[in-house]
Amino acid sequence: MVKNKSGLSDIILTLIMILLVLVAVGIVWAVASGVINRGAGKVDLGTRCLDVDIKATSVVESWDTTSKSSSYMITLARSAGGDSIGGVKIALSGGNTTGQNFVYDLPGNMDLLATKRVNTSEIQLINSTIADVTVYFTDSSGNPQLCSTASTFKF
Secondary structure: OOOOOOHHHHHHHHHHHHHHHOOOOOOOOHHHHHHHHHHHHHHHHHHHHHHHHHEEEEEEEEOOOOOEEEEEEEEEEEOOOOOOOOOEEEEEEEOOOOOOEEEEEEOOOOOOOOOOEEEEEEEOOOOOOOEEEEEEEEEOOOOEEEEOOOOOOOO
């Protein structure tokens, strides 16, 4: 009695092909979902940034002759709208120190319609003329995610 084994090998070949297709779909899905999740995070940050508006409304420089350094009193104002923020970065530039700038980090949320005064102390930036204010949010790891837009105040 001779047994025909060709039917059994066709079934095994079909099962192997189905398994390979499932593995390939899984690999493509893993790569695609990673790209989609990263893109979704950037869109979410961009949307949150558009809703928040914080601007410098006043900047006053004080010169200390003893330490030969400046300090700046910066007044910030926030409009209505937007989520809680992680903080604000203020970049001072211009004046007698062309090409140099000073970045001041003001961590923490600023309430809606609030005004806040910030005093930078003893920095080696003289006669600054521009203050750029950039809002940032913190991600799940606590790292700042800077908004791509900044408001500029010339004084």
